[in-house]
Amino acid sequence: MSQDMSSFAGTDRYEIVVGLEVHAQMRTQSKIFCGCPTRFGAAANTQICPVCAAFPGVLPVLNREVVNMAIKTGLAIHGQVRLLSEFSRKNYFYPDLPAGYQISQYELPIVEHGHLLITPTADLPPKRIGITRIHIEVDAGKSMHEGIQGASWVDLNRTGTPLMEIVSEPDLRSALEAGEYLKKLRAIVRYLGVCDGNMEEGSFRCDANVSVRLRGESRLGTRCELKNLNSIRNVMRAIDYEAVRQIDLIESGERVIQESRLWNADLNSSRSMRGKEDAHDYRYFPEPDLPPLRISAARIESVAASMPELPDAKATRLQTEYQLSEYDAGVLTASQALADYFEAVARYTAELGHPNPKMAANWVIGELGGRLNKDNLEIQQSPISVQQLGKLVAMIQQGVISGKIAKEIFETLFTDGGDPQHIVEQKGLQQVTDSAAIEEAVEQVLATYPEDVAQYRAGKGKVLGFLVGQIMKATQGKANPALVNQLLRAKLDKRL
């Protein structure tokens, strides 16, 4: 089956409809209903107690921080925090679910009616994606099968870790939009410090409900739920794959069957989980061990007051405070650490007396971003410090070095470290601003390329770029480009 949507005949007659369910593990110290730690990676079953392992007679006691984190997230997605919500039991049997029910929220979730704005393409206005609800629930344990002869193992360390389930409306219309939504949501939970957003390790998990319909059709098509999507890239690939699969079915006169499908990233395909799951009937009912959760307006206000600046607000501020483009501000605020890094660089160049925030943004996004990406590093792991990059940018702004030289220094800084100023001095990379020296180089180049000089004089202005390039080459890139331009023009025009 083709994975390229555009190559599929008739595809553009269809519209893809996607809704996402995200399970975000909350970054509390202790579990949601007991004092066991939530730390990852401990030896099996060493972080359990009678409560989270659901021994007879024990009872849950709610972690306050879980409620606060859910309120924060609710406010960040412009949702309504319910003043009265309740916990419910979702009943099903599975070895990693020790109580035989998951404490969750059903009829009265803590947050409802939220939304996010996403900007899938720079040339279109932001799109509003509805968020139906956020509810609090407990995570299950883990079962292991591989390499165990005739049995499975159950490790309950993860059981009882608090989760938020964030359910979007079916407002997403492409894999790209789904990807942007997830990036935005992940940025928000990371800004808030409520979840580390790590999809590979499973602290930020996503199921996608995908359906297709003919454009103009108002009813939703039959949807399939895609599971096991452990990266944003996989979410996007799986949605595209599923859309093609469903269109293919419809085009060949078959029906889409509502089912859960398991994505296999290695095979780049999904398979039906039908027959593997029970006829689900979760028999939700209000959790009798936990009274209703009442949240006062005062509490919501105090949580709101403790919230950090969020991506959208930060992006707006960066645009006004540093005159950045909407696009640059958007890229920088995708991660709080990146935005912080940028602001520190911009501030440092100002401290050095040579501010240029726009140039700082270009370096952070372009050179540094690209280089980190190449080495698969996060901004927090950048080998180049704020001071190093700040000095580099300031030196460009000051005219001490050219952008081209700066890129060389940047590479040195990235691989070997050092002080940019020392490197410039040691290697003699200061920009040549001595007109006599540049004039000499200009004369030389004019003498070497008489034909080009003639062409310029005949009115072919674009030859100028070539001549500038040759002069820069002759000065090993150190000549001040503005000065080169000025002197070259003067010489060419004078001889006329």
Added chain:
Amino acid sequence: MDLSHISLTDAAELLRSRSLSAVELTRHFLNRIETTDPTLNAFITVDAAGALAAAEAADLRLAQGQATPLTGIPLAIKDLFCTQGLRTTCASKMLQHFVPPYESTVTRRLKAAGAVVLGKTNMDEFAMGSSNETSFFGPVRNPWDHDRTPGGSSGGSAAATAAGLCLAAIGTDTGGSIRQPAALTGTTGLKPTYGRVSRYGMIAFASSLDQAGPMTRSVADAATLLQAMAGHDPLDSTSIDAPVPDYQSGLTTSMRGMRIGIPAEYFADGLADSVRRGVEQAMETFRSLGAQCLSLSLPSTAYAIPTYYIIAPAEASSNLARYDGIRFGHRCADPQDLQEMYARSRSEGFGAEVKRRIMLGTYVLSSGYYDAYYRKAQKVRRLIADDFQSAFTQVDLLLTPTTPETAFRIGEKNSDPVQMYLSDIFTINVNLAGLPGLSLPCGFDENNLPVGVQLIGRPLQEATLLAAGHAFQQVTDWHLRRPS
């Protein structure tokens, strides 16, 4: 002096004055259990070694003058309170070998006060039953007539208390499981307000109804035990954070001017004549003590049984899902696959009544039936609670029979679950509304079987119930009668 039937207060006095040691007192009851219990079957597990060790520690404490009213007092504990290191079975094959690595709050508090745990008492399996016949360990016999049941589900605690196998016992009450066996054995049983006593470590039957309470031979004893049991517990989110009054000093509150409501619905057809007589006599006694008896109506009374038998099994079906053969409890031999492990472990581990209630609870919660049964029942529950609330604007207490009849014969009702369920008719409303209820012995029928009267109070007004019960027991001697 007959140690077997002395009051907690007298026993505590003997211990404090050192005219009797805790070890002697404990040995006395261990001996009683050894000779009498093979007939009654009130105990599932007797912990002689643990009891004697606790008694020795109590003696030390008594010698140091650091005793509480419970120090050295031998108690029997219903076998659904988790006791660390001591088998806790819930009278089920499922937990036949379960030794909890943790302690229930109730037993922890009692032990901290110096009480001696003699052992764990028999009960209906997972507290589901009204006759003690659903126990995996066999039925308990009523000390007043060995062919009859002591009631249930706290039948072992009731029988042990009535027969003098302990000084007092602890039971639990989900739909009458303390009060009904108390009535049927001539003992005093108190179900406190929901949330007054912690449920932590008490194996759940129906979480929104379960409540632990004392089963004693007098109201004064019940007050002493409740004092140690009651109070807020941070481990139970449904535990009420309210001060615990001094129940002992409240006992002497006068009945003069007390308004007692008599709900007409509790005296309808089907009430045995002997029970009616006993309860009417009790009314007379309260009048003679200066109380005023007023007729009133609790119109939703008739709906209590169906409401209860939707809500309690629904919660139970979920509470009992954790018995899956994986972490504790019975696991079937050689399961071929996971589903077989679940189904066989559970089917082998649970008895018939437990399975019936799991089936019923699963059904009423299942897709398509939730609104018709569960939500409807929750709404009726509200109406039942509202009935009581409005009654308590007119009166301070309600007085009703505890049970429609006296102790029935073993085997008499267990072929028909509906008949069995109807025997809870006067007690379950109290659980649905979360109120405190007290059953007191108030007479005997023609077969010399005890009759119980029930007092129902406002939320957290246990002190009022105890004062009324104590006043009643000051002028009657029903509670002092013993089975031969």
Added chain:
Amino acid sequence: MSIDAQTVKHVATLARLQASPTEVEAYAEQLSRILTLMETLNSLPTEGVMPMSHAVDIPIPERDDVVCHTDQREALLACAADTDQGHFRVPKIIE
């Protein structure tokens, strides 16, 4: 209300209980009778009544986010029928 054998089997599957043909029949008969008793509720109007899920109306307590834990693995695993290298062992789970 009467429950048929098929419903009984479905409920038994949901509850992870076995039900032999005799048991299915017995359950169907008993549950039908119990449910008939429950239908008396239908005669009581409850429109607008708020469902009651808790016996008393108290606020949910919330505890501080503090780790309070000792390793209890051995004590807890000791209660299980089948364990292996620190894990609870179950028949192979087929994904």
